Amino acid sequence: MISRDTLQPGDFFELLKRSGYRLDSPVPAGQPDSRFKMPEATTVLAFHYRGGVIVAGDRRATAGNSIMYDRCDKVIPIDDYSLMAIAGVPATAFEMARILSHNFEYYRRSQMQLMSTEGKIRALSKLLKENVGMALQGVGAVSPIFATFDLATGKPSISFYDLLGAQFKVLTHTATGSGSPMIRGILEHENLWGSQALEARSEEEAATLALRLLATAAQFDSATGGARPEENLFPVIAVITGQGYRFLTDEEIAVLYKTSITRG
Amino acid sequence: MFEEPFRWMEAISTRHSYVREKLRKGQPVIGVPYDEGALLLGFAPQPGKVFEVYDRIAMGALGHPADVERLRMTLLDMAHLEGFNRSAEDVTIGRLLQFGIAPAIKQNFEEVMRAPYLVQLLLAEISPRDETLFYRLNYDGYWESFTKGCVIAGDTQVMNRIEKEIDATPFATYPLERALYEACRLWERGLRATEEETSSNHESDKDEDAPPTLKEAFERWPLEAAVLSRKTTRKSLYRALAPGEIGALKTRLAGA
Numbered sequence A: 001m002i003s004r005d006t007l008q009p010g011d012f013f014e015l016l017k018r019s020g021y022r023l024d025s026p027v028p029a030g031q032p033d034s035r036f037k038m039p040e041a042t043t044v045l046a047f048h049y050r051g052g053v054i055v056a057g058d059r060r061a062t063a064g065n066s067i068m069y070d071r072c073d074k075v076i077p078i079d080d081y082s083l084m085a086i087a088g089v090p091a092t093a094f095e096m097a098r099i100l101s102h103n104f105e106y107y108r109r110s111q112m113q114l115m116s117t118e119g120k121i122r123a124l125s126k127l128l129k130e131n132v133g134m135a136l137q138g139v140g141a142v143s144p145i146f147a148t149f150d151l152a153t154g155k156p157s158i159s160f161y162d163l164l165g166a167q168f169k170v171l172t173h174t175a176t177g178s179g180s181p182m183i184r185g186i187l188e189h190e191n192l193w194g195s196q197a198l199e200a201r202s203e204e205e206a207a208t209l210a211l212r213l214l215a216t217a218a219q220f221d222s223a224t225g226g227a228r229p230e231e232n233l234f235p236v237i238a239v240i241t242g243q244g245y246r247f248l249t250d251e252e253i254a255v256l257y258k259t260s261i262t263r264g
Numbered sequence B: 001m002f003e004e005p006f007r008w009m010e011a012i013s014t015r016h017s018y019v020r021e022k023l024r025k026g027q028p029v030i031g032v033p034y035d036e037g038a039l040l041l042g043f044a045p046q047p048g049k050v051f052e053v054y055d056r057i058a059m060g061a062l063g064h065p066a067d068v069e070r071l072r073m074t075l076l077d078m079a080h081l082e083g084f085n086r087s088a089e090d091v092t093i094g095r096l097l098q099f100g101i102a103p104a105i106k107q108n109f110e111e112v113m114r115a116p117y118l119v120q121l122l123l124a125e126i127s128p129r130d131e132t133l134f135y136r137l138n139y140d141g142y143w144e145s146f147t148k149g150c151v152i153a154g155d156t157q158v159m160n161r162i163e164k165e166i167d168a169t170p171f172a173t174y175p176l177e178r179a180l181y182e183a184c185r186l187w188e189r190g191l192r193a194t195e196e197e198t199s200s201n202h203e204s205d206k207d208e209d210a211p212p213t214l215k216e217a218f219e220r221w222p223l224e225a226a227v228l229s230r231k232t233t234r235k236s237l238y239r240a241l242a243p244g245e246i247g248a249l250k251t252r253l254a255g256a
Helices: A012-018 A090-111 A117-130 A132-136 A180-193 A203-220 A250-260 B005-023 B065-085 B093-110 B156-168 B176-201 B214-220 B243-255
Strands: A044-049 A052-057 A061-063 A066-069 A075-079 A082-085 A145-150 A155-161 A167-170 A173-176 A236-241 A244-247 B029-034 B037-043 B050-054 B057-063 B119-126 B132-137 B143-146 B150-152 B223-229 B238-240
Touching: A012 A090, A012 A117, A012 B065, A044 A082, A044 A145, A044 A155, A044 A180, A044 A203, A052 A075, A052 A082, A052 A145, A052 A155, A052 A203, A075 A090, A075 A236, A082 A090, A082 A236, A090 A117, A090 B050, A090 B065, A117 A132, A117 A145, A117 A155, A117 A167, A145 A173, A145 A236, A155 A173, A167 A173, A173 A180, A180 A203, A203 A236, A203 A250, B005 B057, B005 B093, B029 B057, B029 B119, B029 B132, B029 B156, B029 B176, B037 B050, B037 B057, B037 B119, B037 B132, B037 B176, B050 B065, B050 B223, B050 B238, B057 B065, B057 B150, B057 B223, B065 B093, B065 B119, B093 B119, B093 B132, B093 B143, B119 B150, B119 B223, B132 B150, B150 B156, B156 B176, B176 B214, B176 B223, B176 B243, B214 B243, B223 B243
Parallel strands: none
Antiparallel strands: A044 A052, A044 A173, A052 A236, A061 A066, A075 A082, A082 A145, A145 A155, A155 A167, A236 A244, B029 B037, B029 B150, B037 B223, B050 B057, B057 B119, B119 B132, B132 B143, B223 B238
């Protein structure tokens, strides 16, 4: 067990592979069974604000016309400074988040330095590329947003990806999932002609906008879940600053919800 | 060579002597509890004395840097694979040692045609039940567990002396600054008392490399120190002490 005859580049995914793990499952050739419905659909978004970046998502998981779960956490901590917002098949997305989280921590501990922001962004791209087969067969597509804070430059960063693993760094805002077309135009409008640009807004203003955007998406997209304050069910909202990530508590969001959703 | 049991036992005995001699000048690493968790510290002639292993596990080491690195990476691999395949709560030092590296090190040590590991490890853990636990792993695979803290040192006399003092000191009630200060003082007392004892018994055995004072140790080597803190809001409880914290300790020690 202690014989280690290969150099260790600090890549946890390579270590997993050497241990017999594979992210993609072998799927028989041919068309996938259309009767088999995967839980999916979502609205997640991220944008820059004055203090860093804000990442938010609804809580609903659906399979076809069925609502499978209404308390799904789609904004997942990866390391102290990084969050991944997931849209697509949860099984694959959660697995990717777990691999990524272990990958960053394994790299930091084994190499005794933080992975660069570029390296973190690429690591998720690599996982998506490994998953192309499953995505093309219609049973494992994931469309994530990755947000992190670059300690070296002191700046936050947001990237989104396509199903094949291409990465796109955004300077303002992004959204993904089935409800995202309903809110992308609003984000752009708010950024260009709103009371102030997104990056000039305070944390409270940014969180308010995120809540309103998710409520809008829920209004038009059946696969995006709305808030149910009477059941203490709210969207997930998190921020990343130079001090790391922080999830807004349900109590904070409940207060915000009262003042931001109902027309006063 | 090994056709008789005696030959094998003789070879093992020689191997013990060889490893102990190689480790003799290894700088001690001290692990003690404090009121928020566990503190590990040691002077590092080469960088690499105190390490993070997993969310709730830290490690101190002395010995050959290549062997330390090999065991560190083995522990990292095992801990991360286990944490990924099961849960972070399933990653405990007890399991890593008992079912992982301790049997492998023992086997390696007893295969006398293979080079032995020149290493001693000190491991600290905040358990899932929030207990502060310490473990010492010897070069031959033998390991022990402690609750009041423990020490590894190349010199057995130094190790025993410091360990007695750890047992008699209520470290678990101290805040971090005091635990750090007292552990450094303990390091100095352990080394100096042993050195004085040795030099009075055998003048020729006096070890001129042993630092007699903390001031000289700080001038010669960096102090590596880290904590596992139950109070952090982060997933990983490990935190290396900042240069400012080490600087404050030096100032306090200089004024004492």
